Amino acid sequence: MSHIYGSINSDETPAPVMYPGPLIKWIGKNIYMIAADENIYNTEDIKRILQLNNHCFYTRDCPEVILEGYLEWGEDVFEKLRGGFSVAIWDGSKRTFIAARDPAGIKPFFYYTKEDDIILSFASKIKLLFENTGSTANCLGNIKELPPGHFLTHNNSGPGLCSFELKNFFNFSKCIYRDSHERTMEKIRDHVFDTLEKQLSANTDIGVFLFDDPCSLTILSTVLNYAANFCDLYNLGNLKIFSTHPAHSMRSIQSILDDMIICGSPLNCKYNIIQLPPPGLEDMLSLFGRFTSARELPSRSFSEVKAFFALKEASKHCKTIISYDNSEMRRTYESAASSEGINVLLPFSDCKMLQYFSCIPGFDKSFISEAFQDFLPDRRLIAKEGRNTFENDLYMLKTILNVLLDNDSSPLHYIIDMQRFAYLFMKDFRSYKTNNDILRDINLFSFLIQLDFFLKMY
Numbered sequence: 001m002s003h004i005y006g007s008i009n010s011d012e013t014p015a016p017v018m019y020p021g022p023l024i025k026w027i028g029k030n031i032y033m034i035a036a037d038e039n040i041y042n043t044e045d046i047k048r049i050l051q052l053n054n055h056c057f058y059t060r061d062c063p064e065v066i067l068e069g070y071l072e073w074g075e076d077v078f079e080k081l082r083g084g085f086s087v088a089i090w091d092g093s094k095r096t097f098i099a100a101r102d103p104a105g106i107k108p109f110f111y112y113t114k115e116d117d118i119i120l121s122f123a124s125k126i127k128l129l130f131e132n133t134g135s136t137a138n139c140l141g142n143i144k145e146l147p148p149g150h151f152l153t154h155n156n157s158g159p160g161l162c163s164f165e166l167k168n169f170f171n172f173s174k175c176i177y178r179d180s181h182e183r184t185m186e187k188i189r190d191h192v193f194d195t196l197e198k199q200l201s202a203n204t205d206i207g208v209f210l211f212d213d214p215c216s217l218t219i220l221s222t223v224l225n226y227a228a229n230f231c232d233l234y235n236l237g238n239l240k241i242f243s244t245h246p247a248h249s250m251r252s253i254q255s256i257l258d259d260m261i262i263c264g265s266p267l268n269c270k271y272n273i274i275q276l277p278p279p280g281l282e283d284m285l286s287l288f289g290r291f292t293s294a295r296e297l298p299s300r301s302f303s304e305v306k307a308f309f310a311l312k313e314a315s316k317h318c319k320t321i322i323s324y325d326n327s328e329m330r331r332t333y334e335s336a337a338s339s340e341g342i343n344v345l346l347p348f349s350d351c352k353m354l355q356y357f358s359c360i361p362g363f364d365k366s367f368i369s370e371a372f373q374d375f376l377p378d379r380r381l382i383a384k385e386g387r388n389t390f391e392n393d394l395y396m397l398k399t400i401l402n403v404l405l406d407n408d409s410s411p412l413h414y415i416i417d418m419q420r421f422a423y424l425f426m427k428d429f430r431s432y433k434t435n436n437d438i439l440r441d442i443n444l445f446s447f448l449i450q451l452d453f454f455l456k457m458y
Contacts, residue, residue, distance in 0.1 A: 103149035
């Protein structure tokens with residue numbers, strides 16, 4: 001989503017100029033336009049309500065549902081949307097520009113303003129703003145990111161009557177927690193089931209990752225049990241299950257999956273197990289460039305780079321991936337979705353689910369493990385990352401960083417104290433006492449590699 005917002009301070013320009021063309025609706029002499037980058041999974045529910053209120057639809061596109069919802073409820077429509085979205089609307093009747101971003105921050109929204117807060121351009125990627133506004137050096141300081149769960153309004157009712165306002169439309173602490181422990185476990189399961197059912201119903205050609213994480217295992221187990229019972233209903237006849245751990249054999253993966261199916265018949269659950277290859281040295285070198293370009297800002301965690309590679313490889317086998325995420329990983333998943341052309345669904349980023357979780361005192365992943373203890377497999381069956389994996393990662397990152405530093409034009413030479421860095425670079429792997437010490441240096445080297453690519457790009 002990339003658009004230039006026309007001058008709304010001019011009487012000669014009654015509406016914004018946007019390209020590529022947005023969805024447009026005329027009501028009398030008033031024009032309404034919408035541009036959206038979205039992955040919303042409750043549009044059919046909203047559409048049915050709007051149809052009961054005499055709204056007509058001429059396309060199957062989600063932006064039309066959002067626009068009709070805006071015409072019915074105004075800015076309150078944003079609170080009703082479930083999924084990721086960044087939306088821009090022009091309301092010709094009020095001469096107002098409205099932009100909104102989902103509460104979990106799945107979809108990014110950037111805008112470029114003048115000093116007087118006049119919005120000139122907006123996009124879901126920073127580099128698109130660079131293209132629209134020309135020089136990166138001149139516009140970087142004027143680029144702002146719309147916070148998650150907020151919408152902004154930019155109104156121009158006439159000469160000298162321009163106003164800019166930023167509002168929060170979703171409050172995570174809105175609910176009051178009064179549930180017993182048993183009721184809490186039940187509600188956690190209900191939230192997960194409800195979100196996954198809506199996501200599965202709206203998508204086809206689905207894949208799921210096998211990761212050693214209670215939330216990831218909850219997603220996989222739930223999808224497997226739906227596949228064993230409602231294969232045709234939820235389009236799960238061609239389910240793909242991906243493993244990225246080299247220690248997992250086909251036999252061990254099969255044992256894990258059989259242990260997850262607690263209802264229905266395992267014979268009814270048809271799926272393909274795909275073991276994704278680990279990236280080689282050449283793959284990883286090109287991957288860092290692709291990852292940095294797609295994500296735009298360097299990540300502090302090497303696990304995000306590996307997740308990006310896994311999504312890139314998975315996109316060769318299916319169109320939709322359902323995965324667990326956290327606040328740090330959302331930007332990476334969204335970057336992979338846009339750059340690799342894969343649809344990434346994030347059940348644990350559902351706004352209603354996050355709202356309830358935020359109200360539970362001391363909530364962490366142990367609540368998920370307890371709520372789904374009957375669904376999760378014996379954790380002893382699942383291979384964990386050990387020192388061998390860390391050693392291979394560290395060796396690969398050092399090799400890549402060495403290649404970059406051999407180039408005298410690398411921008412890292414201007415920001416790194418090479419004498420102090422040499423000690424860390426030459427450190428023997430056996431001198432690391434804990435896995436956390438290893439991960440610290442792995443993440444540092446990964447960040448420096450990304451920083452090299454980032455500074456060269458911008």
